Amino acid sequence: MWSVPLLALAVPVVACVDPEKDYNDYVDRTADAHAPPPMSLDSGIETGPLYAPDAGFMTNLLFMSCLTGNAEGDPSKASSSVVTVTYAPKSGGGGTITFGNQALVTGASSLENVSGMYYQASPANAPVAPDGTATVTWQNTMIPGNANPVTMMDLVFSSTSLALHVESETQMCGNFSGNLIQPLQTLVTGPCVLRLLPSATSPPPTLTLSDFHCP
Numbered sequence: 001m002w003s004v005p006l007l008a009l010a011v012p013v014v015a016c017v018d019p020e021k022d023y024n025d026y027v028d029r030t031a032d033a034h035a036p037p038p039m040s041l042d043s044g045i046e047t048g049p050l051y052a053p054d055a056g057f058m059t060n061l062l063f064m065s066c067l068t069g070n071a072e073g074d075p076s077k078a079s080s081s082v083v084t085v086t087y088a089p090k091s092g093g094g095g096t097i098t099f100g101n102q103a104l105v106t107g108a109s110s111l112e113n114v115s116g117m118y119y120q121a122s123p124a125n126a127p128v129a130p131d132g133t134a135t136v137t138w139q140n141t142m143i144p145g146n147a148n149p150v151t152m153m154d155l156v157f158s159s160t161s162l163a164l165h166v167e168s169e170t171q172m173c174g175n176f177s178g179n180l181i182q183p184l185q186t187l188v189t190g191p192c193v194l195r196l197l198p199s200a201t202s203p204p205p206t207l208t209l210s211d212f213h214c215p
Contacts, residue, residue, distance in 0.1 A: 067209075
């Protein structure tokens, strides 16, 4: 889903004659790790009832970080991207959202340090339910190796989706699912955190494991 989405597979990179074989051997040994990491939702953060924002916002630029099971619960191995979001409320609750993203390089100092293509999600003006939930999807996306903090390999997805909860113009969350096809075939899933930063030159926030949940 994107230059995105997205998601680093937690595979140690070592000097070797055949890195692809080592990569596949690791995946075989850690098959159970493809599930999202076990997390406690008792993080001291009250999520409250779900609802959509009452007010709209135009083309907000957000930082997004997604943590998959292969990151082994380590937020420093999460894949990050820059997201553009437009939300329009509707009378009676809910609204529509337009969503797109582009990968951030590993160790980015600001939202300007992007890599790869910008991917617009489908559908445009996706419906948002009164409880603030919406789903957007992508087809044929890639996370460049310099945006993969674990293996530094390109990650190619045939399709991806993000089940969003639009909490406010400054904060959202989501649950990511992607069909990875290179360098191996597997389903990649995990929670995502989205935060509005003061400006595009602001440094990305430091996240902890308790931040990665939705809702």
